[in-house]
Amino acid sequence: MFVIRWFLGRIILLLNFIFAPKKxxxxxxxxxxxxxxxxxxxxxxxxxxxxxxxxxxELRRQNLNIQLVDAKLADNKQQLLTQGGKVQVPCLRIEENGQTQWLYESSAISQYLNEKFA
Ligand SMILES: N[C@@H](CCC(=O)N[C@@H](CS)C(=O)NCC(=O)O)C(=O)O
Incomplete structure (x- = not known):
């Protein structure tokens, strides 16, 4: 199972590289x-x-230079769990007006970015 997931992941990365969206x-x-x-x-x-x-x-399409954090690393995973509420990626941390919001779900994140930067 791990090998299949690893292999599929590489295919996705390759296709993403070949068909990278225009910035x-x-x-x-x-x-x-x-x-x-x-x-x-x-x-x-x-x-x-x-x-x-x-x-x-979506970040590339919108030409957004947002910090990426590897949630596989123990410290980051722990932060996601304790502050965000669950270990699920992608998750966008939004720090605005002294408040922090953790936005889960890829579609919700894309929609947020589209609305904010369109
Ligand atoms: N519906 C979610 C699905 C996200 C999802 O399933 N993410 C997986 C990784 S591909 C995950 O975080 N699994 C928990 C884990 O790996 O601990 C979305 O669109 O963002």
């Missing part, structure tokens, strides 16, 4: 502004998880 273009000023806004966001993810790949493709 959205912004003026340097706009991009600087978007980069500043993105600093409040962190994506907890696994490298080869298909749902994480889906969100990373």
């Amino acid at each position: 959205r273009q912004r003026s340097p000023e706009e991009q600087t502004q978007v980069d500043a806004q993105s600093q409040s966001l962190t994506l907890f993810q696994y490298h080869a998880c298909p749902f994480c790949v889906k969100v990373r493709r």
Whole structure:
């Protein structure tokens, strides 16, 4: 089972590499502004998880430079569990106005990013 999952993960990564979406273009000023806004966001993810790949493709499409955190690492996994509530990736940590929100579900994360940066 582990081998099959590992193999499928590599295929997904390969296809993602070959069919990488086109990055959205912004003026340097706009991009600087978007980069500043993105600093409040962190994506907890696994490298080869298909749902994480889906969100990373959205990040690329939107040209968002969001910090990625490997949730396989023990410290990060623990943080996700204790602060987010469960170990499930992808999960977007949103730090705004002194509050922290943990957004689960790839579709909800994509929708959030689309609404925020469209
Ligand atoms: N419906 C979720 C599915 C996410 C999901 O199943 N993620 C898996 C990894 S691919 C997970 O976090 N499993 C828990 C674990 O690995 O501990 C989404 O679209 O984000």
